[in-house]
Structure formats: structure tokens, C-alpha cells
Amino acid sequence: MEEAVIQIKNITKEFKVLNHREGVKGGLMDLFSRDYRIVRAVDDISMNVEQGEIVGYLGPNGAGKSTTIKMMAGVLEPTSGEILVNGVIPYKNRAGNSQHIGVVFGQRSQLWWALPLIESFKLLRDIYQIPKAEYEEMLSFYASIADMENLLHKPVRQMSLGQRTLSDILAAFLHNPKIVFLDEPTIGLDVSMKAKIRELILSLNEKKHTTVILTTHDMGDVDALCRRIVIIDHGKMLYDNDMDHLKGFFGSYRTLKIRVSGDVNGHLAEIQRQFPDMRTETEEGWITILVDEEKTGVMKVLNTIQESVKVRDVQIEEISTEDVIRKIYEGDMG
Amino acid sequence: MNLKKYTSLLRAGIMESLNYRLSALVLFFGNLVYIAIIYYLWRAIYASSPTDVVGGMTFTDTLIYVVLASSLFSFMEMYFVWDIGRSVQSGKIALDLIKPMAYRDYVFWSCAGTLFTNFFSVFLPTFIVIEIVTKGAIDFGMNLVWFIPSVIMGVVINYNIDFFVGSICLYTESIWGINMMKQVIVLLFSGATIPLAFFPDKLQSIAYHLPFQSIYNTPLSILLMHSPSVSQVLPMILLQLFWCVALTLFTSLFWFISIRQVTVNGG
Numbered sequence: 001m002e003e004a005v006i007q008i009k010n011i012t013k014e015f016k017v018l019n020h021r022e023g024v025k026g027g028l029m030d031l032f033s034r035d036y037r038i039v040r041a042v043d044d045i046s047m048n049v050e051q052g053e054i055v056g057y058l059g060p061n062g063a064g065k066s067t068t069i070k071m072m073a074g075v076l077e078p079t080s081g082e083i084l085v086n087g088v089i090p091y092k093n094r095a096g097n098s099q100h101i102g103v104v105f106g107q108r109s110q111l112w113w114a115l116p117l118i119e120s121f122k123l124l125r126d127i128y129q130i131p132k133a134e135y136e137e138m139l140s141f142y143a144s145i146a147d148m149e150n151l152l153h154k155p156v157r158q159m160s161l162g163q164r165t166l167s168d169i170l171a172a173f174l175h176n177p178k179i180v181f182l183d184e185p186t187i188g189l190d191v192s193m194k195a196k197i198r199e200l201i202l203s204l205n206e207k208k209h210t211t212v213i214l215t216t217h218d219m220g221d222v223d224a225l226c227r228r229i230v231i232i233d234h235g236k237m238l239y240d241n242d243m244d245h246l247k248g249f250f251g252s253y254r255t256l257k258i259r260v261s262g263d264v265n266g267h268l269a270e271i272q273r274q275f276p277d278m279r280t281e282t283e284e285g286w287i288t289i290l291v292d293e294e295k296t297g298v299m300k301v302l303n304t305i306q307e308s309v310k311v312r313d314v315q316i317e318e319i320s321t322e323d324v325i326r327k328i329y330e331g332d333m334g
Numbered sequence: 335m336n337l338k339k340y341t342s343l344l345r346a347g348i349m350e351s352l353n354y355r356l357s358a359l360v361l362f363f364g365n366l367v368y369i370a371i372i373y374y375l376w377r378a379i380y381a382s383s384p385t386d387v388v389g390g391m392t393f394t395d396t397l398i399y400v401v402l403a404s405s406l407f408s409f410m411e412m413y414f415v416w417d418i419g420r421s422v423q424s425g426k427i428a429l430d431l432i433k434p435m436a437y438r439d440y441v442f443w444s445c446a447g448t449l450f451t452n453f454f455s456v457f458l459p460t461f462i463v464i465e466i467v468t469k470g471a472i473d474f475g476m477n478l479v480w481f482i483p484s485v486i487m488g489v490v491i492n493y494n495i496d497f498f499v500g501s502i503c504l505y506t507e508s509i510w511g512i513n514m515m516k517q518v519i520v521l522l523f524s525g526a527t528i529p530l531a532f533f534p535d536k537l538q539s540i541a542y543h544l545p546f547q548s549i550y551n552t553p554l555s556i557l558l559m560h561s562p563s564v565s566q567v568l569p570m571i572l573l574q575l576f577w578c579v580a581l582t583l584f585t586s587l588f589w590f591i592s593i594r595q596v597t598v599n600g601g
Binding site: 070073074075077094095096097098099101103105108110112113114115119120122123126127128129155 | 336338339341342343346349350353354424425426428429430431432433434435436594
């Protein structure tokens with residue numbers, strides 16, 4: 001078997017943070033303070049990533065995702081533990097490592113602000129010493145998946161946020177790196193731009209077999225791109241497995257939504273009496289019931305309800321990734 | 335060694351600075367206004383002096399020196415310390431750190447384009463105007479030949495000092511105060527505002543022991559010499575070379591130590 005492109009063993013990253021005091025007086029006292037506390041941003045994380053995988057690296061804000069990525073990129077040095085990226089230790093060989101990785105930190109651009117995109121591309125070509133043929137091939141590949149004519153000759157500062165993000169992603173893939181880190185690439189984008197960017201990432205991954213590590217808060221990204229997800233919170237690893245496996249946990253759950261007329265709360269109370277085990281919610285005339293099909297079939301629940309309540313409309317939904325992730329964040333996995 | 339990456343950065347920098355045409359124009363006229371101010375200032379100083387020669391320099395000598403010093407300053411000052419400060423604060427520095435070249439080279443060559451355009455938009459015009467107004471006070475001889483390596487080393491020394499200040503920003507995460515302090519020290523001790531010849535003896539000898547005077551005073555002094563001999567110029571050039579090497583070593587080491595404790599802001 002091939003060696004994993006990313007090997008992480010028990011890494012931990014601690015920061016020393018000054019305990020700030022309140023107000024102007026506190027600010028003045030801070031100038032002379034030695035009152036530090038240690039914050040453990042990443043706490044004993046291990047994982048291996050194979051070439052060509054797309055891994056969703058998820059977690060609430062402040063979970064330690066970006067810190068992990070910065071360690072993999074070689075910007076930060078771990079406090080303890082081992083990292084190997086493409087067989088080298090990233091922070092010890094920053095320049096060597098950078099030849100094989102691409103990074104997009106959402107909302108921070110590496111492109112030259114005043115210049116047309118093509119100039120930034122040429123610059124990257126020279127900095128990364130991309131052979132001419134490869135560069136040309138990449139550009140024509142880009143042209144086949146995105147509207148490059150519109151992008152290439154436009155100064156970056158005149159681009160919309162969506163166009164700039166798209167350009168930044170293309171720039172990160174330009175030197176055909178083995179691994180690309182995308183840190184919240186779809187943040188702040190509209191629906192169609194998000195779809196476009198997901199398509200782009202997928203086709204780049206397919207064509208170049210690039211490993212992609214993606215952090216996002218958008219479950220649409222996860223559904224569209226990731227076959228595997230890793231979840232961390234408070235720096236600790238909570239989950240690392242296939243998407244399918246994850247859904248399998250909750251696969252037997254369906255969400256039954258019914259719309260009723262009349263007294264919604266009265267009907268809800270009636271349903272809760274009939275099915276005391278099930279989670280229920282109401283929203284604008286809809287009653288939502290989380291049904292575990294291993295115990296009771298959705299149709300049976302519906303039939304029972306129908307006998308006592310007049311149902312005007314019905315929807316049955318698979319449990320969404322968002323629900324699953326939320327359950328894990330909230331610690332429902334046990 | 336592949337030079338293409340450096341020339342490519344230089345090229346992009348030139349294009350970017352050309353993009354801000356208005357800014358170049360303002361820099362040009364701002365420089366003219368500054369020259370007018372120092373003209374009247376020094377005329378007043380000489381008018382109040384009992385002798386025509388102050389600190390060994392006539393009014394014309396001083397004016398040429400100060401005007402050229404200010405244009406040399408506009409040309410050589412790169413202001414990238416502010417950029418380093420901003421990218422440390424915003425966390426953008428992470429993106430520059432993962433380029434396959436040393437950060438100090440990346441920053442230098444990114445800014446080199448501005449140097450290039452400033453040379454043509456500020457220094458050269460001022461030089462020509464001075465030459466015309468003073469009817470050829472500056473020789474066209476060996477002084478010009480020596481001036482070139484000297485000004486290049488001045489740029490390198492200046493860059494190293496700025497890069498050192500930028501590195502401190504990794505600790506402080508704030509750049510304003512420390513950079514203002516640096517600017518005041520450099521402006522005073524480099525001869526960029528007042529010719530070093532006007533300093534009291536003690537201060538002068540301090541200034542000559544510091545690296546700052548190698549930035550502006552040395553190239554300017556060489557430029558204003560009349561057919562200088564090698565033995566005249568060589569000590570000055572060697573001193574510059576010493577500062578180039580010493581500062582490059584020192585700032586590289588300081589950066590190497592500092593970067594290990596970088597924290598990179600932003601989630």
C-alpha cells in the first residue's frame with residue numbers, strides 16, 4: 001500500500017495567551033502583566049490521509065481546525081507530536097513542503113490586488129517553477145470548467161467575492177500540488193457560486209487526484225464533496241469516518257412533517273401522548289416528528305395520527321447531514 | 335539558482351505600482367513641495383549665519399545635499415514594514431510563508447518594483463533638475479560609477495533595518511509605535527534630513543559608527559564628490575559592505591528565531 005500523504009500522530013498545539021483585564025486601567029496594567037494562561041488549541045489529534053481523498057474537517061468555531069491546517073502547511077510548529085506531509089516535516093522544511101501544497105484561507109487572497117488575474121498566475125508559474133507545458137495544460141483545463149475569459153483579464157480588485165474565491169482556488173491548484181487545504185472556501189458566497197465552486201473542486205480532485213482537506217460550516221459542501229469527515233471540538237477529535245458510515249448511525253431515522261389545521265398545540269399534545277418516545281417540534285402550523293424506523297414505521301405513525309387529527313399535508317425527509325453533525329457537536333453520539 | 339522568480343516578482347511590482355498612477359504623481363509633486371520648503375528653510379538658516387560657510391558647506395552644497403537626500407529617501411523608502419504589520423495582524427502572512435522561497439526574499443522582490451518606478455519618477459527627475467539649476471554642480475565621472483554600487487548597498491542596508499523592525503512585529507503584533515521610532519532614528523542618523531556635517535562632533539562620531547549613515551549619507555557623499563580617487567571612496571564602500579553582510583546575517587538569524595514562535599492570527 002502507498003504511504004499516506006498526510007500522517008499525523010498525537011499532535012498538540014498550545015498557545016500562551018495573556019489574560020487581559022477590563023477597561024483602560026486594566027489595559028495599562030496588562031502592559032506589565034506576566035499573567036499568562038496556556039490555551040490548548042489542538043489536543044492529541046491523529047489521522048492519516050491518503051492521496052486523492054477529500055476530507056471534510058469540521059467543527060464549531062474555534063475548535064482548532066485552522067490551527068491544524070496551519071501545522072500541516074508548515075506555518076506553525078506543533079508543541080508536541082509528529083506530522084509528516086509528503087514524507088517531510090512541514091515546519092522544518094517549509095519551502096520544500098510548499099512546493100507540494102496549495103492553500104486557500106477563506107477571505108484572505110494571495111492574488112495581486114491591482115493586477116489582472118493572469119499576472120498573478122504568471123507569477124505563481126515562475127515562483128513554483130511550473131513547466132510551460134504543464135502550465136498551459138492547467139490553463140486549458142481551467143477554461144473547460146470555468147469561464148476563464150471573463151476572469152483572466154480582470155483586475156482582482158474589481159472582482160466580486162465569488163469570482164475572487166474562484167480565482168484563489170484556481171491559483172492554489174495551479175502548480176498541481178499533491179494536497180490542497182481549503183479553509184472555508186464558500187463562506188459568504190451565493191448559492192450558484194457555491195455550486196460552481198464545489199463542481200470545480202470535484203473536477204480538480206478527479207482529474208489531478210489531488211488530496212483536498214476542506215474546512216467548512218456549510219453542510220452543502222460536505223454533502224457535495226466529502227466522502228470522509230473528521231470532526232473536532234475544543235481541539236479534540238470527536239469523529240473520523242466515512243460519510244456513509246456516519247449516516248448509517250442515523251440511517252434508520254426519518255423526519256415526518258405534517259401540517260394540521262386548527263389548534264396545533266392541542267394536536268401536538270395528542271401526538272406526544274400517543275408516541276411519548278419521539279422528539280417533536282412545531283413550526284408555523286407544521287409538526288415535526290423524528291421517527292426511529294427500527295421501532296415504528298413512519299407509515300404506521302402517520303396512520304395512527306390520522307385517526308385523531310386531520311392532516312392537510314405530509315412530508316417525509318431523510319435525516320440531513322446537518323442534523324447528524326449537530327448531534328455529534330452536541331455530544332449525542334455517546 | 336533560478337532568477338526567474340525574482341524578476342517575475344519585480345515585474346509584477348512594477349506593474350502594480352504603475353497601476354497607481356495618481357499616487358506616483360502625488361509623490362512627484364509632494365517631493366517638489368518638500369524641496370521648496372527646505373529651500374526657504376536653509377536660506378533662512380544661512381541668512382542668519384555670520385559666515386557663508388556652515389559646517390564646511392556653502393548654501394548651494396547644502397541645498398544640493400538635502401534635496402538629493404529627500405529624493406533618495408522617497409526612492410528608497412519601501413514602507414513594507416506596514417505591510418508586514420498588516421499581514422501579521424490579519425493572518426495573511428501565512429499565505430506568504432508557504433511560498434517556495436524565503437520570506438525575506440519574497441518581500442524584498444515584491445517591493446523592488448516600487449523601488450524601480452520610484453527611481454525613475456522621483457530620483458532621476460530631481461537629479462536632472464538639480465543638474466540644470468546648479469549648471470552642472472554634480473560631475474559626470476567616477477562619482478556616478480561609484481554611486482551605483484553604493485546606492486544598491488544603501489537599499490540593502492535599509493531593507494535589513496526595516497525587515498528587522500517587521501520581525502519585531504511578530505512579537506508585538508503592532509507596528510505603529512516601533513516603526514515611527516525607527517523612522518525618526520533613521521531620518522536623523524542617516525543624513526536624510528540634515529547633513530551629518532552639521533552635527534556636533536560627538537553626535538557626528540556616533541552617527542558614523544551606526545549603520546544608518548551608510549543608507550543615505552554615503553551614496554550622497556560619493557555622488558557629490560569631484561573625480562574621487564579609489565582610496566577616497568573605497569573605505570566608504572567597504573564600510574557599507576560590512577554593514578550589508580553584518581545586518582543580513584543578524585536579521586536572518588533574528589527572523590529564524592522569531593518565526594518559530596509565530597502565532598498567526600485568525601480562525
